[in-house]
Structures are given as structure tokens and as C-alpha cells.
Amino acid sequence: MNIFVINSGSSSIKYQLFRWPAEQPVCSGLVERVGSAQATITHKVFDADGAPTEQRLTLPLPDHEAGLHEVVRLLTAGVIQDPGDIDVVGHRVVHGGESFSQATPITPEVKAEIKRLFELAPLHNPANYLGIEVAERVFPRARQVAVFDTAFHQTLPEKAFRYALPTALYTEQRIRRYGFHGTSHQYVAAQAVAYLGQPDARLITIHLGNGCSMAAVRGGRSLDTSMGFSPLAGLVMGTRSGDIDPSVLLHLTGPLGYSPEQVNTLLNKESGMLGLTGQSDMRDISQALAAGDTAAQLAYDLYAYRIRQYIGAYAAVLNGLDAIIFTAGVGENDALVRQLVCQDMDFFGLALDEAQNQQRQPGLRDLSAPGSRAKILVVPTNEELEIAQQCAALEASAS
Numbered sequence: 156m157n158i159f160v161i162n163s164g165s166s167s168i169k170y171q172l173f174r175w176p177a178e179q180p181v182c183s184g185l186v187e188r189v190g191s192a193q194a195t196i197t198h199k200v201f202d203a204d205g206a207p208t209e210q211r212l213t214l215p216l217p218d219h220e221a222g223l224h225e226v227v228r229l230l231t232a233g234v235i236q237d238p239g240d241i242d243v244v245g246h247r248v249v250h251g252g253e254s255f256s257q258a259t260p261i262t263p264e265v266k267a268e269i270k271r272l273f274e275l276a277p278l279h280n281p282a283n284y285l286g287i288e289v290a291e292r293v294f295p296r297a298r299q300v301a302v303f304d305t306a307f308h309q310t311l312p313e314k315a316f317r318y319a320l321p322t323a324l325y326t327e328q329r330i331r332r333y334g335f336h337g338t339s340h341q342y343v344a345a346q347a348v349a350y351l352g353q354p355d356a357r358l359i360t361i362h363l364g365n366g367c368s369m370a371a372v373r374g375g376r377s378l379d380t381s382m383g384f385s386p387l388a389g390l391v392m393g394t395r396s397g398d399i400d401p402s403v404l405l406h407l408t409g410p411l412g413y414s415p416e417q418v419n420t421l422l423n424k425e426s427g428m429l430g431l432t433g434q435s436d437m438r439d440i441s442q443a444l445a446a447g448d449t450a451a452q453l454a455y456d457l458y459a460y461r462i463r464q465y466i467g468a469y470a471a472v473l474n475g476l477d478a479i480i481f482t483a484g485v486g487e488n489d490a491l492v493r494q495l496v497c498q499d500m501d502f503f504g505l506a507l508d509e510a511q512n513q514q515r516q517p518g519l520r521d522l523s524a525p526g527s528r529a530k531i532l533v534v535p536t537n538e539e540l541e542i543a544q545q546c547a548a549l550e551a552s553a554s
């Protein structure tokens with residue numbers, strides 16, 4: 156069986172083709188800086204021993220649709236003979252509301268629900284929906300499956316997912332915390348549990364990509380998470396503000412005369428690291444910092460400070476801490492972020508081995524110094540593999 160997985164993030168498209176049940180990918184790729192004139196595609200094709208041949212393209216990609224068409228072109232130009240060779244397409248879908256807690260075959264009703272949720276995940280659900288429509292056209296024989304970012308967080312207890320608003324706004328309007336990046340939190344938590352050999356470990360998973368979120372996880376269940384009703388809440392992100400006092404919005408729309416549309420754009424697309432420094436990509440901000448830029452210094456400090464606050468909160472939720480796990484583009488690669496987060500954390504039993512922190516190696520890495528009571532891990536996320544596994548489980552249960 157051939158399972159093709161499409162993971163559209165807010166600034167990237169990741170894809171992998173798996174031949175099942177061997178979990179080794181046949182090809183994988185990453186489209187970065189979607190929406191710019193200098194987008195890049197890194198496309199890898201693996202031989203029978205898993206050795207990659209890599210191709211790198213730089214090209215203008217105005218939007219996700221252009222990116223997806225380029226991905227399909229690369230796939231059908233050598234990796235597969237015929238689009239009919241794909242049996243299942245697994246789609247990452249960011250917002251699934253309360254309707255979905257597991258991998259779901261895509262029907263017209265499911266598509267309508269994904270569309271209804273555009274407003275709550277404006278950077279993601281439209282791109283995910285587009286991916287479904289493109290895949291339905293290009294791979295008409297394949298079964299299309301959605302795996303939702305919100306699904307893993309459906310285990311949150313009510314005290315964690317409810318807001319202190321009038322009850323009817325929850326019961327009639329479904330206004331609550333949903334949480335996102337669930338596929339990633341679930342995957343890295345399972346990897347950490349296997350590494351620690353401790354199924355009941357108290358874990359804080361820290362997903363730092365373009366979007367950023369944290370989760371308190373125990374026994375394979377998400378107990379709390381920093382994103383909320385939409386992927387705007389919580390940590391400081393590439394272009395999103397994270398937590399702010401809601402009365403700032405009233406001040407913007409009242410005395411300052413912003414329209415709701417302008418506030419939406421401001422908070423989702425013009426804030427976060429972009430708002431603080433003028434740049435959203437952490438590699439660019441890191442270069443600015445190295446050149447002595449004081450705005451970049453403040454942005455790094457603020458970014459790490461917010462993560463530290465949530466570590467404190469989630470250690471309380473978990474009544475202790477066995478490991479924190481850094482993952483995604485920034486979490487896996489940016490040693491300074493990890494250093495700023497972990498410094499002066501001895502109260503939580505966290506001590507970072509700075510030499511290990513500077514190493515660049517693939518795979519799971521243990522960065523804890525000897526004597527650190529809680530572990531500090533880097534676990535590369537693999538949302539595509541997790542999605543493929545869930546698609547394969549769905550296929551097995553349907554047959």
C-alpha cells in the first residue's frame with residue numbers, strides 16, 4: 156500500500172510517501188518560505204537501503220496551491236509511475252473543532268466542516284482544504300483521510316478546556332480551548348516515553364515551529380495545552396502574538412478604529428517575532444542577533460520567557476516533571492532558544508549540558524547534564540509518519 160502524506164503548515168509544506176507496512180519513506184520533501192519569491196523545495200528520494208538522493212530548487216511560490224502543484228510534479232516525475240499508484244492520501248488538517256478525535260475518511264460533510272472552521276484557523280484550514288481538493292483531482296483513485304491537529308487534545312479535562320465565559324457560549328457556540336499541533340505532541344511524547352522506559356512519565360512537549368505550542372502530557376494523554384480556541388493563543392510565534400489581554404482588542408477596535416479584519420491580520424500575520432523584529436524566520440532573527448540587533452535580543456528573551464512561564468504552569472498541572480521535550484524547526488535547531496529556556500531552572504530539576512546543546516546530530520538527543528532530575532530532550536517531530544500510521548490503522552479497521 157502507498158500512503159502519501161501532505162502536511163501544510165502556515166509557512167511550509169511537508170510531504171512523505173510511505174510504502175506500507177515498511178515505515179521507511181520512499182520520498183520526502185519540504186517546501187519552505189511559501190508565499191515568497193525565494194521559496195525552496197528540498198526533495199529526497201530514498202533507495203532500498205534508505206540512502207537519500209537530494210534535489211534542491213529555489214523558485215517563486217506565491218501560495219500553497221503553487222507549492223502543491225510543484226510537489227505533485229516532482230512526485231510524478233520519477234517517484235511513482237502513475238498517480239493511480241497512490242492508495243491513501245493522509246492530510247494534516249489543523250482545526251477539527253469538537254467533531255473529530257481520530258483519523259477520519261474525507262466525505263463532503265467532513266470537507267464542509269473543515270471549511271466552516273476556516274475562520275478559526277485562517278492560516279491553516281484554507282491551505283489544508285486546498286490540499287484535499289488538489290489531491291482529489293490528482294489522485295482520484297486514492298482514499299483521502301484527514302488527521303486533525305485538535306484530535307490529540309480532545310482528552311483535556313473540562314476545567315482545562317473551558318473558558319470562564321457564560322456557559323451558553325460553550326454549549327451553543329462551542330467556544331472553548333481546542334489545542335493544536337496534536338499530531339506532533341502525540342508523536343514526540345510517545346518517542347520520549349519509549350526512550351525513558353517510563354509509560355507514566357510527566358512530560359512537557361514544546362513544539363516550536365512557525366506556530367508554537369506546548370502541552371502537558373501524561374500516560375499518552377494531553378492534559379493541557381497552550382493554544383486555545385484557535386492557533387493564536389499561548390506562546391510567541393513567527394507572526395502570531397500568542398497570549399495578550401483581550402481588552403487590547405477592544406482598545407484597537409474602539410478608540411483606535413481598527414476593523415475586525417485588521418485586528419485579525421494584525422494578530423495572526425503581523426505580530427510575534429515579525430512584529431518585534433521585522434522578521435519572522437528564526438534563522439534571520441538569529442543572524443540579526445549575532446550582528447548585535449537589540450530588537451532581536453528582546454524578541455529572543457520574550458520568546459523564551461513565555462516558554463518558561465508555561466513550563467512552570469505545566470509542572471504544576473502534572474504535579475512534577477520527568478522531561479521537557481523540544482521539537483519542530485526552532486526547537487530542534489536553535490541552541491540559543493533551548494539555553495535561554497533552561498537557564499536557572501534548578502527548581503524544576505532541569506540542568507542543561509551546554510556542550511551537548513551545541514551538537515548537531517540527527518535523531519533523539521538527551522541534553523540533560525549529569526544530575527539533572529528531569530530530562531531535557533530534543534525529539535525530531537515526524538507528523539507525516541504519525542499521520543501515515545493513523546491512516547494505516549484506519550485502513551486495517553475498515554478491511
Ligand SMILES: Nc1ncnc2c1ncn2[C@@H]1O[C@H](COP(=O)(O)OP(=O)(O)O)[C@@H](O)[C@H]1O
Nearest residue numbers: 164166167364365366436437438483484485488
Ligand atoms: N537551523 C535552524 N536554526 C534556527 N531556526 C531554524 C532552523 N531551521 C529551521 N528553523 C526555524 O524553524 C521554523 C519553521 O519550523 P517548522 O516546524 O518547519 O514550521 P511550520 O511547520 O510551522 O511551517 C522557522 O522559524 C525556521 O527559521
Ligand SMILES: CC(=O)OP(=O)(O)O
Nearest residue numbers: 164165335364366386
Ligand atoms: C497549528 C499551527 O500553528 O501549525 P504550524 O506551526 O504548522 O503553522
Ligand SMILES: [Mg+2]
Nearest residue numbers: 164364365483
Ligand atoms: Mg508545523
